[in-house]
Amino acid sequence: DADVTQTPRNRITKTGKRIMLECSQTKGHDRMYWYRQDPGLGLRLIYYSFDVKDINKGEISDGYSVSRQAQAKFSLSLESAIPNQTALYFCATSDRRTGTDGYTFGSGTRLTVV
């Protein structure tokens, strides 16, 4: 099994629908992140969590919310999806003992909003 598992891998949804992307990890890391990737723009941070009770907005949090259900689970929700949220979404983890060294990424969720 992968260290960081994202579900679903692909999703097509309609404008206005609520959608949840899920992430679970077996790394034992305390820090988890949600990024979106768009061609030419690189990875942009949506939300991050340093432990279960700590949730922080990233640079592009508008239109998104998150929930850290357990140390190993971090979900991302789009409350009312819009077409410009079409992108590749990645969950990542890191260990506070190594700071920002060595993020481990999931395989991504390709989301299309029509």
Add this chain to the structure above:
Amino acid sequence: TQLLEQSPQFLSIQEGENLTVYCNSSSVFSSLQWYRQEPGEGPVLLVTVVTGGEVKKLKRLTFQFGDARKDSSLHITAAQPGDTGLYLCAGARYQLIWGAGTKLIIKP
């Protein structure tokens, strides 16, 4: 505004050639990481450089951190089709600051 500029954005070369990818910033980083991403997958960490002037080698890949810890380069010797992918650099401050990536294609 991109805090980390990667160049070139796209590079297509023949197998066996050498190439260098650059990652530049006006900001100082505590460390700099290089990742490779293949289609349909997430980025995978290749190396972390921490000390100004540091050079690390990973088989045919050579990574260098600038003396002032503001820039880095990745040099690939005798590129092979298996090197094809998106190469991302990320500088560490409070959070990771990401470059937009260099898409590398190695033609057989």
